Amino acid sequence: MDTATGEVSRGQIESTPAAVEEWVARFPGRVVHVAVEACTGWLFVCRALERLGAISHLAEPVETSALRGRKRRAKTDRADAKWLRELLVQGRLPESWLPPEHVREWRSRARLRNTLVAERTSWTQRIRATLYHHGVAGAPDELRTLAGRRFLADLELPLDAGERITVALEIIDLLDAQLGELERDLRALARRQAGCQALMAQYGMGEISALVTLCELGDVRRLHASRQAVRMAGIETRASNCTSCSGDFGFSDVAGVRDPLPAFLLDGVAERDPQAVGAVAVGGELVV
Numbered sequence: 001m002d003t004a005t006g007e008v009s010r011g012q013i014e015s016t017p018a019a020v021e022e023w024v025a026r027f028p029g030r031v032v033h034v035a036v037e038a039c040t041g042w043l044f045v046c047r048a049l050e051r052l053g054a055i056s057h058l059a060e061p062v063e064t065s066a067l068r069g070r071k072r073r074a075k076t077d078r079a080d081a082k083w084l085r086e087l088l089v090q091g092r093l094p095e096s097w098l099p100p101e102h103v104r105e106w107r108s109r110a111r112l113r114n115t116l117v118a119e120r121t122s123w124t125q126r127i128r129a130t131l132y133h134h135g136v137a138g139a140p141d142e143l144r145t146l147a148g149r150r151f152l153a154d155l156e157l158p159l160d161a162g163e164r165i166t167v168a169l170e171i172i173d174l175l176d177a178q179l180g181e182l183e184r185d186l187r188a189l190a191r192r193q194a195g196c197q198a199l200m201a202q203y204g205m206g207e208i209s210a211l212v213t214l215c216e217l218g219d220v221r222r223l224h225a226s227r228q229a230v231r232m233a234g235i236e237t238r239a240s241n242c243t244s245c246s247g248d249f250g251f252s253d254v255a256g257v258r259d260p261l262p263a264f265l266l267d268g269v270a271e272r273d274p275q276a277v278g279a280v281a282v283g284g285e286l287v288v
Contacts, residue, residue: 001085010081015041020048035059035084038096046098056098059084063094097218106189107215113182113208120175123168127152130161130168144172186211 001008013019024032032054036042038061046056068083087093099107124143131139134157140148152165190196190207199210223229 001089003089008085010078017044017048020045021052024049024052024054031055033057033088035088035093037061037064037080037084043104057088057093058096058098059087060094060096067092067094097222099215099218103215103218106186106211109182109186110208110212110215113179113186116175116179116182120172120179123172123175127165127168130157130164131155134158134161144176183208 013023024034032049032052034049034054035057036045036049036059038058042058046058049056064084064087067087084093127143128139136155136157138151140151142148143152149169152169155162157165187207190200190211193211193214195214196207196210199205199213200207205213217223217229220229
């Protein structure tokens with residue numbers, strides 16, 4: 001949309017950096033503002049826009065959709081593009097935080113760690129499901145320890161069940177190797193990064209949780225109240241039932257929040273004081 005004349009034009013371009021740069025080059029000497037939905041592919045689009053001097057506005061998908069109200073028509077790319085343009089022109093576009101490149105890399109690596117941990121947990125659960133399916137009881141709480149592996153090795157199971165457990169353990173070992181190197185880098189970064197050092201001075205904050213908080217919340221100067229940080233973290237304080245007190249607080253899941261922090265936000269709390277860790281629901285999953 002040309003804000004000087006009000007002329008509106010529309011079209012399609014290829015989803016490549018070169019095509020984005022070619023499109024921006026059609027407006028030499030002009031200030032170009034572009035609304036980009038924060039979905040897969042936003043990174044290369046925003047980078048291409050910045051290289052040509054355009055100003056990118058990263059639209060938060062959930063809040064952008066909520067502003068439209070109840071869905072009354074089929075969702076199409078053309079309708080979404082029109083809605084983003086209208087919000088941008090009106091100054092109502094809810095924008096996500098665009099992290100600097102180094103913070104984006106930290107966040108990407110922290111999320112990779114979360115993915116690997118979740119994958120390791122999934123394979124551990126497969127082992128437990130196999131044991132339950134064959135009526136095996138008395139398994140140790142930690143199957144990845146030496147005692148747990150001895151327990152599994154002494155079992156007499158059918159060939160297919162034993163093969164499934166063997167494969168699962170081998171994959172867990174591979175994931176542990178990847179996690180070990182990745183966590184060493186992340187913890188070393190947290191120990192020398194000023195923001196993480198300040199966060200670790202707070203009770204319950206470990207190296208990983210401090211780094212995740214820094215990367216996910218980003219520049220907190222854009223937040224006007226602490227409740228905004230809580231919502232962006234994917235958690236919401238609420239009073240819970242407690243037999244020993246009347247004001248105990250837990251956390252509950254909030255649907256439709258952006259960039260929910262992974263479950264390992266609380267990493268390190270249990271090590272310092274297991275009694276101080278409350279039940280927390282993050283993304284619908286209970287963690288302690």
